[in-house]
Amino acid sequence: MQWNCPSEPQGESVHQQVLQWFRESARDLPWRGGCSPWGILVSEIMLQQTPVVRVRPVWEEWMARWPDPAAFAAAPQAEVLRAWGRLGYPRRALRLHAAAGVIVEKHDGAVPDTFEELLALPGIGTYTAAAVAAFAFGRRETVVDTNIRRVFARLVIGQALPAPSLTAAEMALAKELLPEDAAASVEWNAGVMELGALVCTARSPQCGICPVRRECAWIAAGQPEPSYVPKGQPWAGTDRQVRGAVMAVLRAAESPVHAELFWGPASELAALKEHLSHPGEVADALKSLHNLNVHAPQLQRSLASLVADGLAQLSDGGYHLPH
Known part of the structure; x- marks a missing residue:
């Protein structure tokens, strides 16, 4: 597939517009701005397949109770699962508990600051390793979640939705669009993610207030319908x-x-x-x-x-x- 990437001047414009929008419109979330690397790691694990509104109160209680990896690693597994509450997918809690143990044992209780070291922790995948390296330590990493994939699919490709699963071509596009400056790349990752969460949503995108609507290939194409119908995960009776x-x-x-x-x-x-x-x-x-x-x-x-x-x-x- 040929990606219709922005030209350099257009790319710069898109970066500037998204970053300006993010600075003005980003939600005030507790794991942003001055949060510890441990707090960011916890938030990334909790936010997997779980909306912010459900995560925030649990995260706040969690951080008050276990403010660092050492405190959490010492907690009994039963208490960890009770504190996880109804966030869903509770195996995430046990994987985070195992990761905290390795952080204490091999990293003197400090969350490691590189993608490779983060990826080596139990239960940490490529997305989480990249997100923590970027948002906790300012590393220039390619962060690609569902929201970012959807924004790029519409903005650059002109499709209503990205492919059902992440492709190598999408990762290549994300790397190409990532600003060279490390600080700008971190803000870009966060800004595009926030744009997908608040404006370029899956079901009811608010194109009228999108900061990059004039550059959007999907709008230019007449907002074509998705090529497939997303299937939500069933719940009742499962x-x-x-x-x-x-x-x-x-x-x-x-x-x-x-x-x-x-x-x-x-x-x-x-x-x-x-x-x-x-x-x-x-x-x-x-x-x-x-x-x-x-x-x-x-x-x-x-x-x-x-x-x-x-x-x-x-x-x-x-x-x-x-x-």
């Missing part, structure tokens, strides 16, 4: 929903939950009080699980997968969060 409901039970319980309680009625609080510290909270979580009307094979499969993923353990007393 194993993910059941796993989330089970995790809510385990987070509420400070003692093992008998296996039969996942199937039986949660109304008998007397039985719960025999082995649970917060029977009311656990009963509410069990009620939510039971209201899903999960068939036994799916519940068994979900419980087994949580154990296999290290998110739950099974002992003689029942299921519980990992120690």
